[in-house]
Amino acid sequence: MDWTEMNWAEKVEYMVASRRKCEKLEQMSDLISHNVKFISADNEKQEYIVEFKIEKWMENPRNELHGGVCCTFFDTTTAIASLAIAQDRTVATVDLYTNFIARMPGSETLVITTRVVKGGKRFIRLSAEAHSKETGKLIATCMSNYTVLDETHPSRRY
Numbered sequence: 001m002d003w004t005e006m007n008w009a010e011k012v013e014y015m016v017a018s019r020r021k022c023e024k025l026e027q028m029s030d031l032i033s034h035n036v037k038f039i040s041a042d043n044e045k046q047e048y049i050v051e052f053k054i055e056k057w058m059e060n061p062r063n064e065l066h067g068g069v070c071c072t073f074f075d076t077t078t079a080i081a082s083l084a085i086a087q088d089r090t091v092a093t094v095d096l097y098t099n100f101i102a103r104m105p106g107s108e109t110l111v112i113t114t115r116v117v118k119g120g121k122r123f124i125r126l127s128a129e130a131h132s133k134e135t136g137k138l139i140a141t142c143m144s145n146y147t148v149l150d151e152t153h154p155s156r157r158y
Helices: 008-017 030-035 067-086
Strands: 036-042 047-053 089-100 109-119 123-132 138-152
Touching: 008 036, 008 047, 008 067, 047 067, 067 089, 067 109, 067 123, 067 138
Parallel strands: none
Antiparallel strands: 036 047, 047 109, 089 138, 109 123, 123 138
């Protein structure tokens, strides 16, 4: 299916779950593409869920999920949702606010639910929540804003 014919949820699933390297995400680190598992996407709600299995190098000295890694996961999941709205244009993070609620052992899996709050032509606002898969405990929340740039994304093949 052609990128322009996909709905929002299909674009998100393609960017996260595609076995072939999605050129739209070339600049995103390997840490995301190798550790993320697509769970679901809801086109009507503009919400999707992914899992990240925490590896040893993602832990802080207390053997818990490192806060900076959690922020990277939030920035990546909200960027994917933004790119699905922006069509072939590129986006830039304006801000990303993270609230850390609880600690999470590094041996667990982080489940992130990302939602589009407002998807405009120039400005996209998103929220995300991170929970422990094992306990269901809320670990962190995020609010993020993106601007949609006038320039076409450098890689138009998706």
